[in-house]
Amino acid sequence: MRSTDEVLDGVDLSGRTALVTGATSGLGAETARALAAAGATVVLAARDFDAAVDRARRIRDAHPEADLDVIHLDLTDLDSVRAAAGALAVRRSGLDLLINNAGLMYPPLTRTAQGLEIQFATNHLGHFLLTTELLPLLVDTATRTGIPARVVTLSSDAHRAYPIDLEDPQFVERPYDKFIAYAQSKAANVLMTVELQRLIADAPVGAYAVHPGICVTGLARFMSRDDFDRMRQLTVRNPGRLAKPKSLEQAAATSVWAATATELDRHRGAYLADCAIGRAGSHATDPDTASELWDLSTRLISAR
Structure with missing residues (x-):
């Protein structure tokens, strides 16, 4: 499995600007580091401003030469x-890469x-709003520079377990x-x-969804032993997956590959895993469901 630095070996991102959400730790921190090391100006976006600093x-x-903003x-x-x-x-003259991490x-x-x-709010709706708000800036930057911009959204193979319930995504009526x-939020991605x-x-x-793979990060901080047992049941078709987690550098590699690999210009809209084009579950790629979710998300952000 490739690491972030191996993916970016020989890649020069000088003059390009990337925004990485959740950049204080885990995959976001490693993605931000790798992109900055390759010459990109990286904006670290996080709820904890001091942690981002x-x-x-x-x-x-x-x-030492990293160009960073918070x-x-x-x-x-x-x-x-x-x-x-x-x-x-207001603060930036352009944006080339949006990493919804x-x-x-x-x-x-x-x-x-x-x-x-x-x-649903953190994994999908907040990123949906951020993406739609920044899309004009991404388009303008790409038009001006002649280099396609990218929106990379981290999903998970956990999306396969359950489809999104468009009638009750907030669990108002159902238990x-x-x-x-979690699965429906990842399907939403x-x-x-x-x-x-x-x-x-x-x-x-170009827009891309990424499955980073199993990696030990703070994302699992709410999990109990019973939760891990249930996760094992959900991954029964892939025995050993939980026993062989990726390193942080390996798990973030597909994110930076999605953001920079020129060959992906021919595969816009793809679902990516292990630095390769994968295939998401059918319930997460159905165009009618995708359109309905977009409309629902638009209504939700407009009402709040």
Whole structure:
């Protein structure tokens, strides 16, 4: 399995700007580091601003020439997302790469201040709003530079376990199940990519969904022993997957490959895994479902 530095070996990202959400730790931190090491200007976006400043310092310690910026972004607060997108448009002359990396997995039932189930809000709706707000900047930058921009959204093969329930995505009528909630949010990541690519088919922007693979990060902080047992049941078709997790550098490799590999210009809208083109579950690639989710998401952000 390739690492981030192996994927970016010989790649020069000088003059390009990337925004990485959830950049304080885990895959986001490694993605930000790798892109900065390859010469990109990287904006670290995170809910914990001080932690993002500290992560930027650590990256500079390892790569003194790194060009980094930090911005506050709370994906569970749609007003924060709008403010971050507006600030980025003012502070930056362009944006080439949007890496929708931040995520939340298996928390107890929690609702945001705007009444949204927190996994759906963090993993999908906040990134949906961020993407739609920044899309004009991405298109403008790509048009000006002549280099296609990219939107990379981290999904997970966990999306295969359960489809999204468009009638009750917030678990208002049905009992809350954190595994179902996580799976549907990851299916939403793929569906958003499918519909986004359809809508921007004529624009110089490529959208990609990424399965990073199993990796030990803070994402599992809410998991109990029973949760791990249930995860094993859900991955029974892939025995040993949980026993052989990827390193951080290997898990983030597909994200940076999605952001930079020129051969992907011919495969816009693809689902990627292990630095290769994969295939998502049929319920996550159905064009009608993708369109319906886009409409639902638009209504949800408009109402809040």
